[in-house]
Amino acid sequence: MAPYIDEALLDDPDELLRKDSRQTLRALATAGAQVRESVTLTEEAGLTRLAEQDRPRSVLVAALGGSALVADVLELLAEPGSPVPVQARRNLPLPGWVGPLDLVVAVSLSGRAPGPLAVAAEAARRGASLLTVGADDSPLAEVCHRARGVHVGIGRGRENSRTSLWTLLTPALLGADAIGLIDCTPETMTEVARRLDERAEAYRPTSESFVNPAKLLAVQLAETVPMVLGDGPMGGVAAARASSMLARTARIPAAFGELPDAASQIVACFDGPYTRIGGRRPGTYDNARIRLGDIDTSTWEPRHFDTPDGPLLEEPRGPQGHPGDDIFADPYLDGPSPPQLGLLVLRDAPATPPTRESEEGRALTDAVFSTAREAGVRVMEAQAEAGQPITRLADHVATVDFTATYLALGLGLDPSVSPHVADLRDRTR
Known part of the structure; x- marks a missing residue:
């Protein structure tokens, strides 16, 4: 079961300030x-x-x-x-x-x-x-x-x-x-x-969630088992920063990697227990197919086919709207379903002019996106704006830093104070 994030708190600047003891x-x-x-x-x-x-x-x-x-x-x-x-x-x-x-x-x-x-x-x-x-x-x-x-x-x-x-x-x-x-x-x-000043303005606490990219990402990540992927060397450094900030600030472990090297290890996770039902490939389970009209398909692009009785889905969707959830599952008898796998991709600004390497890189990233969506992975992305390399990196660092902090606060955690880290320091002095 995914952790509960208090979205109302994220839009309450006074409460954010109160919970953020070290500002x-x-x-x-x-x-x-x-x-x-x-x-x-x-x-x-x-x-x-x-x-x-x-x-x-x-x-x-x-x-x-x-x-x-x-x-x-x-x-x-x-x-x-x-x-x-x-x-x-x-x-x-x-x-x-x-x-x-x-x-x-x-x-x-x-x-x-x-x-x-x-x-x-x-x-x-x-x-x-x-x-x-x-x-x-x-x-x-x-x-x-x-x-x-x-x-x-x-x-x-x-x-x-x-x-x-x-x-x-x-x-x-x-x-x-x-x-x-x-x-x-x-x-x-x-x-x-x-x-960095521009990002601080966009991610400020008084900016409401529906227009604040960092708050939106925090809410989305809270509902997933997150992985962070950079679409190149710069994105890879930012992904490592994201993993560190999510763990140390929001107390959420997150695997990370860099394209193209990490493509296989990231995509391999799409077959695991946090996608669809127990990692089984589409069409290999025994759940009955259900009609499109019986479910909400607004947040998913399912594969479907036509029959004399109308279009049918290839993958069933559960009450939470995640593809592959069993609609007949009883949360009281069967227990809560595991959280959904989430993939946050940190994308670099498009190369100007485009090069063969940059086009190949974007094609690989798009292929990972498509594979993730077909597997029922929740896909999120953040793209840097144009500029020199260190300026583009600053874009990503600001995004992941604010996102991890809002995630911690939304989960009811103080982003700067960890009792277990304090205990570890006391035991190793």
């Missing part, structure tokens, strides 16, 4: 301001010192938890044209090849995360160049200053790495631009800030 929605809405503040802080930190040095032989990015997306994004943007390799690392051991010719970027909001801190300390011991991002009065900042690296502070009021992503990501992007790995100037980040 997660407000923090997410500051994403554009985070970018602008971080551009200033990065300039003040003396980032030009990186550009004055010789280009590093390689770049290693250490980040984990809510900061992990920083490493993923740098890898994504650097891959097409970076003259040096960029790799992500969560923790020690530091690869043996890291030395004085390399640059290590370590990111931690508090500056105390054991993984990035240990990686930065070991890199400094080996004489590698350092770029760190985190609290000014932290062990990470101290390690960087001792190594004569560049440390960028986080400003004030940043308490949660999940809601302070752009505070952490912006200096790393500007640093990569300074040494020629990617094209991401302060002007580019200004455009990112503008896009």
Whole structure:
């Protein structure tokens, strides 16, 4: 049985504020301001010192938890044209090849995360160049200053790495631009800030559900066992972010993947227990076919055929409107039906002009859509608007962040406070 989401609560700004004890929605809405503040802080930190040095032989990015997306994004943007390799690392051991010719970027909001801190300390011991991002009065900042690296502070009021992503990501992007790995100037980040402001306005708490895409997605996801699929490398990074936010913020596990590699593993789930009835293929079960006039077909495009008695459905529909539900099932005797599988696809903006690769990618995504709908999977999609890669990624990140937060609140959960996470921390101190 799908969890209950209180849709009325999502349209009550005062109640949303009351349940959101640490003002997660407000923090997410500051994403554009985070970018602008971080551009200033990065300039003040003396980032030009990186550009004055010789280009590093390689770049290693250490980040984990809510900061992990920083490493993923740098890898994504650097891959097409970076003259040096960029790799992500969560923790020690530091690869043996890291030395004085390399640059290590370590990111931690508090500056105390054991993984990035240990990686930065070991890199400094080996004489590698350092770029760190985190609290000014932290062990990470101290390690960087001792190594004569560049440390960028986080400003004030940043308490949660999940809601302070752009505070952490912006200096790393500007640093990569300074040494020629990617094209991401302060002007580019200004455009990112503008896009994030637009999304914050569209997803604001006072915007009613029927015109708020994030609230609509939250309601739809609540009724499903969700999977998130990106239609390319950028969408794959956003899908990983979505899975993390759904788990950590909304407490809902969500598989994720990236096309084309994940097509088979995602589509294979369409044969499982969360589609139709126990995963059986269309036409292989014994339920009687029923007439179109007896059911509501407004939310499904069923396959049908003509007979002398009129059109008949090939798949029966249950009282909840899901294809494949048994209309004769008694919820009191048979128990509630399992939730429906849901597929959220994060689509990139169409390539301009179209290329053979982009057309093949869209064709594959459309094929996955068709297969999902035929299997009775609930399909949802979010498409980024045109812009530079980091701007399009900002589109998706804003969407999944707000969606996961509204989903948590609609389920009656505080998006920032998890008792079990607190218990785990107490037991591992």
